[in-house]
Amino acid sequence: MATDCISPILDSKCKQAFRRRLLAWYAKHERDLPWRKSQDPYRVWISEVMLQQTQVETVKPYFLRFLKAFPTVKNLAAAEESQVLRLWEGLGYYRRARGLHAAAKKIVAEHGGQFPRDVATLQTLPGIGRYTAGAIASIAFNQRAPILEANTIRLLARLLAYPDDPTKSVGQRLLWAMAEEILPRRDVARFNQALMELGSLVCTPTQPKCDACPVARNCAAFQEGLQNEIPRASVKMKFTDVREAVVVVRKNGKVIMRQCGPDERWAGLWDFPRFGIESEGPLFVEEELVAKVRDQTGITAKPGSLLTTIKHGVTRYRITLDCYTAQYKSGRLKGAMRWIRPAELAELPLSTTGRKLANRIIQSASGN
DNA sequence: AACACGGGGCG
DNA sequence: CGCCCAGTGTT
Structure with missing residues (x-):
């Protein structure tokens, strides 16, 4: 040979x-x-x-x-x-x-x-x-x-x-x-x-x-009887747990959405206001939600109920995503933020978590 | 060379 | 819950 x-x-x-x-x-x-x-x-x-x-x-x-x-x-x-x-x-x-x-x-x-x-x-x-x-x-x-x-x-x-x-x-x-x-x-x-x-x-x-x-x-x-050992496993990336929240801010039946920029996760897709959550305990979390919604959207809103919690993974992050509703109080939308009617939600490209949430909104808007 | 980038299927 | 999937592009 x-x-x-x-x-x-x-x-x-x-x-x-x-x-x-x-x-x-x-x-x-x-x-x-x-x-x-x-x-x-x-x-x-x-x-x-x-x-x-x-x-x-x-x-x-x-x-x-x-x-x-x-x-x-x-x-x-x-x-x-x-x-x-x-x-x-x-x-x-x-x-x-x-x-x-x-x-x-x-x-x-x-x-x-x-x-x-x-x-x-x-x-x-x-x-x-x-x-x-x-x-x-x-x-x-x-x-x-x-x-x-x-x-x-x-x-x-x-x-x-x-x-x-x-x-x-x-x-x-x-x-x-x-x-x-x-x-x-x-x-x-x-x-x-x-x-x-x-x-x-x-x-x-x-x-x-x-x-x-x-x-x-x-x-x-x-x-050589090595078919179960080869290929050698590659070093596995370990996950980091993070908590995030999305907030469905409502006003006259519309909700706030924005299009993700070209250099961020879900580029080109639309998403609800979304951010990391650091605080512990419902009172502190609510405070953080209000501040971060205002920071991101320009809107002051009052958080309502926890709609649902979704767990999903992106790259090395294991994300626990709390989805809240919130009611518009005051302020004007800033930057890339838009007020979107539920019917329009059906047409926008969303991530899987975004779509799950959007479906609930579309449901509740049309059904009951 | 190491990371970011999604989400679902399967044991 | 961890591993895997007809990889590419950026840093």
């Missing part, structure tokens, strides 16, 4: 056998996913961006709805950003939606509405990094471009029995090189998707189905 190979499967004969086994397996087990109906680069692009850090089952309904609203890159480029965000609502990582919209405009303006075909040019578009560029180039254009993402990191790490954290830069360098080494000359679109499919369906994070794996004989981890 050649000693300059990254792994046994990179020996050229083994490599060919590996590809053949993988493709044969994929021919049998390929899932029928909505974005596999065609190789239209627009559809591939939308799906790949939606799939960033988001599971296949979650993406399906969003993809179908999005494609119905914006069937082509021109439709997307011509859309209102708020409409794009509205269709993204609930999917998370909203910068992806803004990037998609900006990239669509750029493709129309600078590329005549035609998708770039090469990895380097694809990577100049917002929201398209090394993985997504490789995915579009290979899947839509069958270019010989490697990909590396959650499924294939795990798969390749096991094939190599790579003992360290494969998400660190050393491991990434190695695995990107391997992802390129194993690429076939043709059929790259199917090959790359087959790698991900195998990682997703067989080479799973826990309880990998090695007995059903077409390339178990190429897998160093399996040969």
Whole structure:
């Protein structure tokens, strides 16, 4: 066996056998996913961006709805950003939606509405990094471009029995090189998707189905019985607990909302007045609510009942969110704040917590 | 190299 | 409740 190979499967004969086994397996087990109906680069692009850090089952309904609203890159480029965000609502990582919209405009303006075909040019578009560029180039254009993402990191790490954290830069360098080494000359679109499919369906994070794996004989981890230890877990980020409050300030049936700025959480989405809570005890909390509502909105309001408490996580924060009502007393709205009617709430793009709250307001305004 | 960025699914 | 997910961009 050649000693300059990254792994046994990179020996050229083994490599060919590996590809053949993988493709044969994929021919049998390929899932029928909505974005596999065609190789239209627009559809591939939308799906790949939606799939960033988001599971296949979650993406399906969003993809179908999005494609119905914006069937082509021109439709997307011509859309209102708020409409794009509205269709993204609930999917998370909203910068992806803004990037998609900006990239669509750029493709129309600078590329005549035609998708770039090469990895380097694809990577100049917002929201398209090394993985997504490789995915579009290979899947839509069958270019010989490697990909590396959650499924294939795990798969390749096991094939190599790579003992360290494969998400660190050393491991990434190695695995990107391997992802390129194993690429076939043709059929790259199917090959790359087959790698991900195998990682997703067989080479799973826990309880990998090695007995059903077409390339178990190429897998160093399996040969050494290490499939449950590899890949080594990455250092986990620890959560910080924080308390936050949102306040539904009401006046003549309207509520105060604002659009989040470009450099903050939920950029482009609308939100209720929201802030951290430091004090303990209902009296001190009420005092803090009044002060922070006034500071943020310019309005003096009297806090009412605690509507609900929602727990959710954002990055490293574990947030306990208390939702209050409050009644307008005095003052004028400042900055980006707006009075919004309940009916308008339905049209604005909101975060998931914002939507939960908004639904209650819409309900109580229309129903009883 | 470390963080920020969401939210849901699953054991 | 902790881990994981078809990553990207900024610092």
